[in-house]
Amino acid sequence: MQVIPAIDVLDRRVVRLQQGDFERSEDFGDDPVALAQSFVLQGASTLHLVNLSGAKSGKLEQPFLKVVRSISECTTLALQVGGGVRTLQDIYSLISCGSTRIVLGTVLFTDPELVRSAVLLFGSNRFIAALDVQNNKIRIKGWQENSDIPLYDGIKIIKSLGIANILVTDISKDGMEQGPNVALYKKIKKNYPELSIAASGGVRNPKDIRDLRRAGCSFAVVGKVLLSKQVRLSQLLRAENDLAIRIIPCLDIAGGRTVKGTKFQNLRDAGDPVELAARYCEEGADELVFLDISASKQERETVFELAAHVAEAVNIPFTIGGGIRCVEDAKRLLEAGADKVSINSAAVIKPELLSEIAEQLGRANTVCAIDARRKGNSWVVLTKGGSEETEKDAIAWAVEAAQRGAGELLVTSFDRDGTGEGFDTALLACIKERVNVPVIASGGAGRLRDFVDAAALGRADALLAASVFHFQTFSIADVKHVLRDASFPVRS
Secondary structure: OOOEEEEEEEOOEEEEEEEEEEEEEEEEOOOHHHHHHHHHHOOEEEEEEHHHHHHHOOOOOOOHHHHHHHHHHHHHEEEEEEOOOOHHHHHHHHHHHHEEEEEEOOOOHOOHHHHHHHHHHHHHHHHHEEEEEEEEEEEOOOOEEEEEHHHHHHHHHHHHOOOOEEEEEEEOOOOOOOOOOOOHHHHHHOOOOOEEEEEEEEOOOOOHHHHHOOOOOOOEEOOOOHHHHOOOHHHHHHHHHOOEEEEEEEEEEEEEEEEEEEEEEEEEEEEEEEHHHHHHHHOOOOOEEEEEEEOOOOHHHHHHHHHHHHHOOOOOOOOOOOOOOOHHHHHHHHHOOEEEEEEOOOHHOOOOOHHHHHHHHHHHEEEEEEEEEEEEEEEEEEEEEOEEEEEEHHHHHHHHHHHHHOOOOEEEOOOOOOOOOOOHHHHHHHHHHHOOOEEEEOOOOHHHHHHHHHHHOOOOHHHHHHHHHHOOOOOOHHHHHHHHHOOOEEEE
């Protein structure tokens, strides 16, 4: 999720309103350009610039256009600009002055045909639809009038106009520094997972940023708390970076070699695991996962040795799983150099093992791997490398695993594994809805778009793949690039 600082301009001054009330404004000076430059120094890449005078009067005037041009010329910021945009000429003028995206509000509902024409002329990605909400109704004309349009009817109108980026402001929260309406954004994302949601109103601290990301928001627009200097933008950006989507190559190990198949079958050799690990480390992988799929007693010592060799070869976290049957097995792997251990079949057979490992070795070191197959309208848990179907419901097991102490869930779709048909985003989203621990998406990556879908629709915290990396269908850098283009934070 991207954190975007906001500057609201009223009569050439930087102000913040309380709950959209022009009679309750706080003044923050007369130099929006200098303020924008200060945000750049703190790490901002985008600025949300609002013409409050225009929103109130319905007119886009030259003094504000001059501000837009000055910020565009004096900074490297991408500008998303709104307020008082009522005509195609207004849109053209803002673009000519350096605006990257135009925020449309009132005109969406008073002149939808104009918006439709603008989308055809300039492209849908050029626009953000602003929904200013009070008591579940959309307000227009600088929040001064009630449109009598319910929020979800407004969203349907926006979708019919071809706009997929929405900025939702809960007016009751705006400028109040009481926290954002996380439940509102979560509900919108659940009903319209295809939309990119920017949240506005009420952000106070890094925790609010994390909560909004978990609710499915792609952006957070922040104003008052930055202007009043209660928190610095750099602190919020660090919280954003904490939520960066992790890219994790997975190495299945059998006979000391990396192998890969389809639906856990038809394995083919993919190379030496330590050499691959070193390569992925150099290419920018955030973490690595090694799964001992043979898990025989003879392989146990080999895996402990592998952990030691990998620890010497890479400087990124790595997880090892497969065949862990007791706390001692997990402890030996951590002592050998692994950062985390992954437990699968043994935890299904003996759920208390998860609790024991988490209690003795730490939740942060404990990963529960879940192999799931769709069965009717739900998913069931598989064990023993996908060869045995249990009666456990995968969603219920995910909830129990998190409650027992798993610090992270590695969720693999058996139906998608090795097929290149895309991650099972429905499975991922169902689990994310019920747990509050990070979820790693696994099984099915074949196209770059699949990674974006897993993050956007499945709400995955990390994305794991094997074949596409082992056989160089595309690179880790390619995946990070497409995620960054879709406005998801990734680690550099």
